[in-house]
Amino acid sequence: MNAILPQVSPASTLPSADELDRALRDASPAEIIAAALNTVGREKLALVSSFGTESATLLKVMADVDPAIPVIFLDTGWLFEETLAYRDTLVATLGLKDVRSVKPAEETLTREDPDRDLWFSDPDACCRIRKVEPLARALKPFDAWLNGRKRFQGNTRADIPVVEDDGARLKFNPFANVSREELEAIFVRAKLPRHPLLASGFRSVGCMPCTSRTAEGEDERAGRWRGRGKTECGIHTMKGS
Numbered sequence: 001m002n003a004i005l006p007q008v009s010p011a012s013t014l015p016s017a018d019e020l021d022r023a024l025r026d027a028s029p030a031e032i033i034a035a036a037l038n039t040v041g042r043e044k045l046a047l048v049s050s051f052g053t054e055s056a057t058l059l060k061v062m063a064d065v066d067p068a069i070p071v072i073f074l075d076t077g078w079l080f081e082e083t084l085a086y087r088d089t090l091v092a093t094l095g096l097k098d099v100r101s102v103k104p105a106e107e108t109l110t111r112e113d114p115d116r117d118l119w120f121s122d123p124d125a126c127c128r129i130r131k132v133e134p135l136a137r138a139l140k141p142f143d144a145w146l147n148g149r150k151r152f153q154g155n156t157r158a159d160i161p162v163v164e165d166d167g168a169r170l171k172f173n174p175f176a177n178v179s180r181e182e183l184e185a186i187f188v189r190a191k192l193p194r195h196p197l198l199a200s201g202f203r204s205v206g207c208m209p210c211t212s213r214t215a216e217g218e219d220e221r222a223g224r225w226r227g228r229g230k231t232e233c234g235i236h237t238m239k240g241s
């Protein structure tokens with residue numbers, strides 16, 4: 001890390017995303033998380049995790065910096081039982097102290113998805129009520145958040161910065177520069193448990209109706225919303241929530 005980063009600042013005087021991005025461009029994931037913590041303080045920083053196939057790596061790096069950073073997990077009502085079990089395994093293995101499982105609002109589900117078929121008729125609306133709106137509510141108390149996107153995932157992720165401004169708060173991408181090989185090395189070095197569905201061919205795991213196995217040679221996210229022309233749920237494109 002090549003810059004002197006500010007100590008915890010009131011929200012009105014936080015450094016800009018560009019300033020932080022320049023300072024952290026070559027920093028390690030642990031340094032980026034530590035810088036986020038120093039910038040806004042633990043009460044104002046959250047990590048958002050899907051407890052998917054690669055999530056253990058970011059959670060491990062975070063736990064080594066501070067296992068009490070709040071972790072937000074979107075329990076959409078459509079998750080695999082294996083993902084819920086994996087969440088509990090990682091909480092115990094990594095000693096995570098503040099994992100918050102966030103559910104969609106019941107009244108919204110009753111009004112907009114009474115038959116639980118919105119994922120089929122309008123997946124963008126389904127992601128909005130089950131992921132985007134609950135996350136916007138959950139992030140309200142925070143000034144910054146951490147997430148696990150990587151540039152090597154391509155598509156809209158190919159050129160993400162290390163730090164950006166989502167319109168309402170700072171967004172840190174500690175793994176922006178990390179390679180697939182480095183992630184694998186974290187798994188091996190820390191002896192992290194794997195997501196239970198990985199062994200049966202699910203390389204990226206989201207909600208049940210929108211997740212399928214990937215074939216040899218396919219992009220790892222090809223099994224998400226297969227055939228629907230959709231690659232993101234919308235939580236990384238929301239602005240100013």
Ligand code: SF4
Nearest residue numbers: 123126127130207210
């Ligand atoms: S991933 Fe599928 S089931 Fe999950 S919220 Fe989005 S559309 Fe709905």
